[in-house]
Amino acid sequence: MFRSVAYRSAAYRSGGYCSIVPPYLLRRLAAQQEPGFSGAAEAAQKALLHVKSFQAARAELTLLAVPAARGLKPGAPERTIYDARSLEQLPGSLVRNEGKPPSGDPAADEAYDGLGHTHRLYADAFGRDSIDGKGLPLEATVHYGKRYDNAFWDGRQMVFGDGDGVVFERFTKSLSVIGHELAHGVTQFSGGLNYRNQAGALNESLSDVFGALVEQYAKQQSTAEASWLIGEGLFTDQVQGAALRSMKAPGTAYDDDVLGKDPQPDSMDSYVRTSADNGGVHINSGIPNRAFCLVATALGGNAWDAPAQIWYDTLTGGTLAPNATFGAFAKATVASAKELFGADSKEHDAVRSAWETVKVKL
């Protein structure tokens, strides 16, 4: 099983964190060293065991949840970053907490800054005090597992892997991914969406929408300036791809000899039916993702203004059923746009037109 050690270590170094080798050379190296990808895949397998009960954590926290108190001034964030030191135990040892200077560990400092940017978007754009609307302290663990190829919200905190170094870099590198994970918390505290089929794809899409908004707000990018990419910077230079997903053009984020092509559909015409990935929640999310981007593009300006207000109102308004379909969600956004901006306002028109373009029936 260790036959590919030489390939693996070479590929790992060439895809590493402080590479000075030009990208075109790395791509050539990658082409010669495809077995290195098997090392990458193997790396991910080290990080499988995490037996903490998400369901239990979720049930406990949901009881504490209250709707966001709009109009009240949100408090300052209360962040704590832990280091799992390559183990799979949470939370790990304390690295940095609120108000402390940078630790010098890029993953810990990126997580700290990312939690701050996320807290700021919810406070400034929606008057929401943290993930639960009640000032929930924000906790994150970095260096989870050995070369673990993932990041997730476990029901009460964020968890980030370092990536295998061959396909993925460390997951804190992307602010949209940090925002994506925390948005799963916001959805959970807003009543939740079942993590399966269309409701699951809506859950995923809301995380992409608010993840993208966190990044756009931090960079002060208008809709026209923004990349609308999720997970930009996570792939090593060996991968032919810009990001995990494109909200603007679903299905175009990557096209790699080894990883294959981005499988996201951009309208209901190409909706993917699959039993994998909880019914394709990371695949069909491309459809509502594009709808949001179309609304933002039609309205111009900054996406955290009217477009985000409509989506946030839909998520937190209390009318969204946990098993909502794309059609039910679309209708709810149209109702929110009408309520917030008036019937036949440009916002109301933009929302109706966006769902029509992605062929979700209203």
Place this chain on the structure above:
Amino acid sequence: MKIIVQRSGGVAGMKRTWTVRPEPPEDTDRWQPLIEACPWDDVAGPGEATGQPDRFMYSIRADQRRAVLPERELTGPWRDLVECARAAAEEAGPAEIG
């Protein structure tokens, strides 16, 4: 004998598949105890198990038997079987994607 492990989900949403075809009799004798150790009848069938946001989902097949497990339930004999299958498949070549 044929063992197929498919991992889907994760924040990246990329599907990976590892396939092992042990040669009888030596290899199949080695794999049989790993397969028999798993509680195949005690897990949810396809379409029944639901994972947590951005965690991996595993679909495991050994000939006619099949199980679908969320990442947090991949423990004990399941984890042993999956890790051995991945290691063996990767020794044979790069992981299939998609």
